[in-house]
Amino acid sequence: MPILKMDNVNKDIISLRLKSITESATLEMTRRSRELKARGMDIINLSIGEPDFNTPDPVKEAAKKAIDNNITHYPPVAGFRELQEAIAEKLKRDNNLNFTPEQIVVSNGAKQSLANIFLSILNPGDEVIIAAPYWVSYADIIKMAGGKVVALSTGIEDNFKLNPEKLEAAINGKTKAFLFNSPSNPTGMVYSVEEIAGLVNVLKNHPNILVVSDEIYEHINYSGKHVSIASFSEVKEQTVVVNGVSKCYAMTGWRIGYMAGPLFLAKACTKLQGQYTSGPGTISQMAALKAMKNPPQDSEYIREMVSAFKNRRDLLVKNIGKIPGIKTYIPAGAFYLFPDVSSYFGKTDGETVINNATDFSLYLLDKAHVAVVTGEAFGDPNCIRISYATSSSLLEEAVKRIKATLKKLN
Ligand code: PMP
């Protein structure tokens, strides 16, 4: 049978919606690393944010049981009732939040929960406020949903945190939502109760603004217990919490996340999801159910993982801080460091000129064989993101290589 060649099809068939977004920079850098590794190169990949731990055995067992018990048919669109109930219990147990199972929608990862929310609420031109630097997919998800990103910049000098005055000044009649993320990707910063209270004081006066709180790094917090913005009664009614099992149970590949929020929004997300995925996979849901039932504060598994991340953070901060020209700080959560490398802009090794953070990260990949992500993708062109969710020995080796490579720039 002749192979159909589509080369002559007009490339303009791609929609304006898709053309308005870019490939995820985290996933792009990971793809590049995989390609180079496949060609035999010794690449240290510090670009993707995922634990190097394996999914706990009891969770894997639950998935195997689900297959053997033929839990393999279409699930309810918003997720199995048992899982919705377990999530409601988790939100009460860990965050002191009261949500009914009907207010919870389980999706293929927190990423899809965010996409569901913004596709459900945004009309063309509606504005969503986010603090920059922000997680790479926020901006593109908002744009894809027709919204306008209002990024409020923060820097190392203000601990990468948004203050209430800046938030208030950005709010106008078109503001539909405020997207909040603590602990933060890419900076690892964690807002204190007082800092959250400051933002709540602004938001409570704007009850029509939806607060979308991405709490995916909730348990990876070295500074104390996680506080959800939804636990402030003044904004509880206008807040939707997004979370999932990817990070704290090392379950990135299972693709289970969820939203818990106002009933009207849960219904909208369910309607949407019913038309384009029919809901998350049954086997992954049964695995997530097992994970959710495990109280994290009692979980040896999470304690060990978080303690390993903390040691690696300390190691990375100490070693990176010894490289001349890299401005660093101590992150309090997640597993990322977002140092400022702008003092290298304009430098050259005689062949390549480093003009910006993207040049800088490509130079590290090319010469040091270390993959990091450019800060430009996170809305901060002076920084790079390093994920330290990898072994201490690889981190030490990576910093050694970075240091040796940067020495050649003048
Ligand atoms: N939010 C943030 C801040 C993230 O870093 C990620 C990436 N893991 C997600 C949401 C999405 O996570 P997932 O889709 O794996 O649940």
Ligand code: GLU
């Ligand atoms: N959230 C992770 C990261 O920031 C995983 C990759 C992705 O989903 O973008 O690296």
